[in-house]
Amino acid sequence: MLQKPEAMIFDLDGTLFQTETIVLEAFRLTYAHLAEEDLYHGEVPADQDILGCLGMLLEHIWERLMPGTPAEVRARADELMMYYENQLLERGDGKLYPAVVETLRALKAQGIRLFVGSNGQEDYVRDVTRHMGIDSLFESLYSAGEYQTATKVDLVHKLLTNHQIQSAWMVGDRSSDIEAGNKNSITAIGCDYAGFRKSGELEGADAIITSFEELLTLLPA
Secondary structure, three states: OOOOOOOEEEEOOOEOOHHHHHHHHHHHHHHHHHHOOOOOOOOOHHHHHHHHHOOOOOHHHHHOOOOOOOOHHHHHHHHHHHHHHHHHHHOOOOOOEEEEEHHHHHHHHHOEEEEEEOOOEEEEHHHHHHOOOOHHHEEEEHHHHHHHOHHHHHHHHHHHHOOOOEEEEEEEEOHHHHHHHHHHEEEEEOOOOOOOOOOOOOOOEEEEEHHHHHHHHHHHO
């Protein structure tokens, strides 16, 4: 039986936000722009290869998708990805998973403090939560881009320490989220609905949900 936590920390991509609704197009536009600037002429990776990188630090994504490219090319790719992601959000693209808003409101109504803990860039995390209309539901947004953390474990540790949180649930869809929960001695909830995780990725989770609203059923009555 899980205990009601003081706080819940949510991964963003694949947990709250259906990342594929903007990221695949943003990658295609980024690769095209790099080619126009004569910086990179490699093929755009397959959708599944892109989606398989979600949840990783951006520098590690480029290492996998554009191996051997100079640091300045990767830095330019960072800029272009953030630009195009914001443009797509401004255009009205992007979707949350079903029942995210209603579930977050219900959790907050129960007095649970809500946070985002993402390996994404600071502007991306802020832009997505703002455009999706959920930014006001969170006490704070933590991103690897802002805090320069090397792992999700480090990011979550910093969040717990800064906000003096004694009990929490880490909710996410990747192995890094489960590891962040386990190594910080908090409850790890695996999300199994994004559709692009690897087999066995949620091993070690204290519970697994197949829809976001199932979070509410895990709380004690």
